[in-house]
Amino acid sequence: MRVAIVDLLFSWPPHGGADVDVFHLAHALQTLGIPVELAVTHEYGSWERGASRSDDLPFRAKRIDFSPRSFTIPNICRALRAAVEDFAPTVVILADGFFLKPYVLHALRDFPVINRYFAYEAVCSKDILWYRDGRPCPHAYPRTPDICRRCAAQALGTLMRRGLENTWLREYLLTRAYTPEYYFFSQEALKCARATIVYNPLLQRELLPLCPETICVPSGITLEMFPYSPPPYRTASDIKIILMTGRAEDPMKGASVLIEAAERLRRKREDFEVWITLPEETPTPAYVKCLGWIPYDDIPSLYAKADICVVPSVWEEPFGIVALEAMATGRPVCASRAGGLAGIVIDGETGFLFERGNSAALADALEVLLEDPALRKRMGAAGHERAASEYTWRHIVEQYYIPLFHKIGS
Amino acid sequence: MTGSEHQREKANVVAWYSRGPHFRKVLAYLRQKYPSLPSCAVVPSSYPQALIAPQVDEIRTIRGALDALYHAWHLRRQGVRCVAVMFDSFRLRTIAALCGAEEQGCVTLDGRWVVFSESLARYALRRARKRILGTLQWLRILVHVYAFPVRNDAIENKPPHAMRSGREESPHQ
Numbered sequence: 001m002r003v004a005i006v007d008l009l010f011s012w013p014p015h016g017g018a019d020v021d022v023f024h025l026a027h028a029l030q031t032l033g034i035p036v037e038l039a040v041t042h043e044y045g046s047w048e049r050g051a052s053r054s055d056d057l058p059f060r061a062k063r064i065d066f067s068p069r070s071f072t073i074p075n076i077c078r079a080l081r082a083a084v085e086d087f088a089p090t091v092v093i094l095a096d097g098f099f100l101k102p103y104v105l106h107a108l109r110d111f112p113v114i115n116r117y118f119a120y121e122a123v124c125s126k127d128i129l130w131y132r133d134g135r136p137c138p139h140a141y142p143r144t145p146d147i148c149r150r151c152a153a154q155a156l157g158t159l160m161r162r163g164l165e166n167t168w169l170r171e172y173l174l175t176r177a178y179t180p181e182y183y184f185f186s187q188e189a190l191k192c193a194r195a196t197i198v199y200n201p202l203l204q205r206e207l208l209p210l211c212p213e214t215i216c217v218p219s220g221i222t223l224e225m226f227p228y229s230p231p232p233y234r235t236a237s238d239i240k241i242i243l244m245t246g247r248a249e250d251p252m253k254g255a256s257v258l259i260e261a262a263e264r265l266r267r268k269r270e271d272f273e274v275w276i277t278l279p280e281e282t283p284t285p286a287y288v289k290c291l292g293w294i295p296y297d298d299i300p301s302l303y304a305k306a307d308i309c310v311v312p313s314v315w316e317e318p319f320g321i322v323a324l325e326a327m328a329t330g331r332p333v334c335a336s337r338a339g340g341l342a343g344i345v346i347d348g349e350t351g352f353l354f355e356r357g358n359s360a361a362l363a364d365a366l367e368v369l370l371e372d373p374a375l376r377k378r379m380g381a382a383g384h385e386r387a388a389s390e391y392t393w394r395h396i397v398e399q400y401y402i403p404l405f406h407k408i409g410s
Numbered sequence: 411m412t413g414s415e416h417q418r419e420k421a422n423v424v425a426w427y428s429r430g431p432h433f434r435k436v437l438a439y440l441r442q443k444y445p446s447l448p449s450c451a452v453v454p455s456s457y458p459q460a461l462i463a464p465q466v467d468e469i470r471t472i473r474g475a476l477d478a479l480y481h482a483w484h485l486r487r488q489g490v491r492c493v494a495v496m497f498d499s500f501r502l503r504t505i506a507a508l509c510g511a512e513e514q515g516c517v518t519l520d521g522r523w524v525v526f527s528e529s530l531a532r533y534a535l536r537r538a539r540k541r542i543l544g545t546l547q548w549l550r551i552l553v554h555v556y557a558f559p560v561r562n563d564a565i566e567n568k569p570p571h572a573m574r575s576g577r578e579e580s581p582h583q
Contacts (some may be wrong), residue, residue: 015520047520145560153548153555160548163540178551180560249431279431281457292461293431 001405002035004089004111006080006104008097009167010040012052013296016247017321018096018118021219023057025093025401028220028393030059032402037062039083043071048167073174076100077107084108090409094193097121098128099171099182102189112408115193115211119318122190123206125152125177127168129252131315140206145183153178194408197400199319200340213408217400218343219319220393226328228384229304231377237271240370243306243331244276245299246322254312254336259288260359261312265366272370275306303329307376308369311335311345314357320344324391327351327383332376334365344391350383423492424485425466426505427453430496436517437465440494443523447491452481482508498524503533 007022014020022038029036038061042050050063064079084092092111094104098121105113120130123140125148130137132151141148152172159169176182187210190196195213198204207214234240242262248255255276262274266287278290294302303309309326311317316339323333323344333351335341347353352368354361369376389395423444425436433453440449450468453459459469472478485493486509493511495502498518506514507530515525526533 011520013520047518047522146555149555149560153551157548157552160544160551161541163537163542163544173547178554180558183560247431277431279429280433280461281427281429281454283456290458292434 001091001409002087002089003029003037003091003093003405004084004087005036005038005093005095006084006108007038007040007095008076008100008104009049010038010052010096011048011050012057015048016118017219017319020321021118022095024220024222024393025397026057026059026061028397029401032394032397036060037083037087037089039064039080039087041066041071041076041080043068046167046170071174073100073103077103080104081107084111091405097171098168099175099177099186102186103175105192106185106189109192112194113192114404114408115190115196117196117198117203117207117318120203120316123203125149125172126155129315131252136316141183142187142206142210145180149178149183195404197404200316200343202316202339203318215400215404218340218391218396219321219324220396221321221324221328221387221391222393223328223388226300226303226325226387228328228330229300231307231330231373231380232305234307234373240272240307241305242272242274242308242310242366243302243326244274244310244312245294245302245325246277246311248277249279249282252313252315254314254357257312257314257336257357257359257362258310259284261362261366262288264359264363265370268367269370272366275302299325300329303331306331308366309333309351310362310366311341312362313338313341315339317341323351324387327380328387328391330380330384332369332379333383334362334369336362346382346386349379350386351379422448422450422467422488422490424450424452424490424494424509424511426493426495426502426509427451427457428496428502430519432517432519432521433496434462434465435519435521436494436496437462439517439521439523440492441465444492450485452478452485478505479508486510494523498526500534500537503530 005022005026010022011019012023026036026038036059040050040063042063043066045068062083064083092108092113093116094113095116096118105115119128121128124130125141139147156169156172190210193211196207196211197215197217201216204214204216244258246253255278274288275291277294280290280292282290284290303326309331311320311323313336319340323335323341326333327350333345335345335353336356337353338356342353345351345353352365354365423440425440427433448467450470451462451466452470452472455471455473470481472481482505490509490511492513493506493509495506495516498516503526506526515523517523
């Protein structure tokens, strides 16, 4: 068995959970003795696309360079197809990409391709969030193409009118994703995949009509990177640390919900501090510490200092890797009941789930945990146990990927 | 004081803060690039200075736009070797230009150094052109979106144009 992974947006060090997922998947496959090659596109001047050096990666990787001028659909498809043919894989995993994905799927249609989604780009033309007017969007591009086309054109108009461009908009314009032709092409091209992998049932439901073999596969964790650390010893009067990591500056991540919950809690007690990876000068109360940017390698030591971790996302978090990281290090997690988070955290066992955006419910959950060090310890240990037994990369690959490879490769 | 000593005393590197997560990455980059030059961070007065104190030799705080202009002018008089901002925008390019540094640029979110090589006027012209073209493009897209809907009967019944005769006839080839 030989596995080629094609990624149109891979960067290392990672820019997000998708890069982390692809990196660890390739690494785990290689560790299990399965030959693997990662083919990534790199466009000069783009920070999101391929900003990595292939010799930095612990597995075989091929970076295909493009200038902004040569970054065209035929060139991309031709180069990726040639890269895949060179490696002669038995299975191809098409990882991250936005509007170009259908074209690449179509170009690789002679191979058994697994189409992997890390967010909601298959159902939302505006962005990967599938979130509109302060709540999850009820529409989906395959079902309501015209509503989604208008929504995207309006939303992206702000960038276009200012003469700005990001990777999403670049692919939107390159593929003419606003046309009815793109709609028909993309919906048919998605059927070229032998299987589609998503993070949560929400997206699975939307994609099942296009690809009957659409399955949910979680992300994983490398326990060596996020080792268990015993909870810090605190007396009842000691200050406890409530931690929120990740891209907290993104409003979808819900830092404001946590700050609001902390304000509620502060009226009752003063034995806690909240640490958030927000920009340093963000105006917050004195007991909320904004940590700024933290290098990825320093994140495990940050968890080790914390007593409780919070993931208060207000959007349908596709997976929620930070909850899993916190659990692996042995911290109880309070997470909103949204998207993949509801599947990672077991309410009352490894932490607490609360309704999205409900700061009062979060404050209540935090109070219960602050009050009871034994509960924190017990939930942290249960979280670590769950991460170690169900979410190690080795387990994920053996449980989900290898049976799928055998199924579609044959 | 010899000429070179005088030059060294005047030369320094400046990191100019904007709201964003990677200011310490900017400082680390400057320290690595110019390890022997004195460094200065320009931050808003609300910024927690203790966080960056070990990374820089001097911290200047600014209160509002006028104060920012004053500091830029002051740095210009002092003589600056390199100014690094956090994003590539017209406002930040103006600040960098006002500081009069020999080298101006921004450190991107992923830690890359992007040099501001063109003049401010040329940059402004380029941005204006992009705005006009971007607006026209957007209007064209609006026409597409509102004038050519994806018809429901087409979704149900018709095979997509692009797939009827293979990928060579996809919409863009």
